[in-house]
Amino acid sequence: MSEKMVFKDSEPGSLSDIDEIKILICYLLNSAPQPLDREQMNYVFQVTGTVNYFSFCQALKELTDTGHVAEQDAEDGKRVFVLTQRGADTAKTLSGVLGRASRDKVVAAAAELLSRTKRDKGQKVAVDRVEDGYIVHLTVHDIGSDLLDMKLFAPDRMQADLLADQCSENTINLYKGIISILLNDRRGLAEIVEEMQPRRQE
Structure with missing residues (x-):
């Protein structure tokens, strides 16, 4: 699912008190390993069913107006939100x-979203039509040479x-599996099989 604008109706157990929602936003920004943009925060709240979109927007605006949260430019040009000292004190x-x-x-x-975003930036998967079928092209980027092409x-x-x-x-398992096969690393292959086993049982 994309983290772009998501709208969901309120679910049982979701927060409705604006002050509690503001505290939750501060807690989220304080706990996340990096600043989040508006769409990312909205995605987190909607996918977990904790805060509806309109309450989130109201709470975020109030936090910005009161100086608990500040906007800044990220390296990719997006506007992200960070806690001020006042917001960090509220979270704690x-x-x-x-x-x-x-x-x-x-x-x-939030951790899952950021992990997926980081993974997606580090790899590229393309499907190309050829005369007798299709070619799936996987590239895993790294600093310098690509890890896998x-x-x-x-x-x-x-x-x-x-x-x-x-x-x-x-x-990750694909890359580890290729390396394990080429190096005749049976232990590495066994670890991959063990890690994937629960998925087969579900």
């Missing part, structure tokens, strides 16, 4: 008024899309 002092479940959910969702053939679009999805979702 008042976060206890929030339910632990709500706090844990939003922090986990691989092409796979698929006879039809359905299989090509499946391969592309798996390349995107399992890039």
Whole structure:
């Protein structure tokens, strides 16, 4: 799911008190490993069902107006939000008024979102039509030379899309698996199989 604008109706257990929502925003920004933009914060709150979109917008505006949160430019040109000292003090002092479940959910969702964003920036998966089928092209970027540059053939679009999805979702294991096979590292292969085993049982 894209983190671009998401709208959801309020769910049971979602926050409706603006002051609590402001505390949750401060807690999220204080806990996240890097600043978040408006769309990222909105995605986190909507996907966890903790805050509806309009309440989030109101709370964020009030936090900005009162100097708890400030906007700044990120390297990619986006406008991101950071806590001021006042906002950090609020996060540390008042976060206890929030339910632990709500706090844990939003922090986990933010971590997953940022991890996925970082992963997507470090890799590229493309599906190209060729005369006799499709080519799935996976490139894993790194500082300097690429870590992996691989092409796979698929006879039809359905299989090509499946391969592309798996390349995107399992890039690390794919890379580790190739290295383990080439180095005859049976332990490394066993670790990959063990890690993937729970998925097969679900």
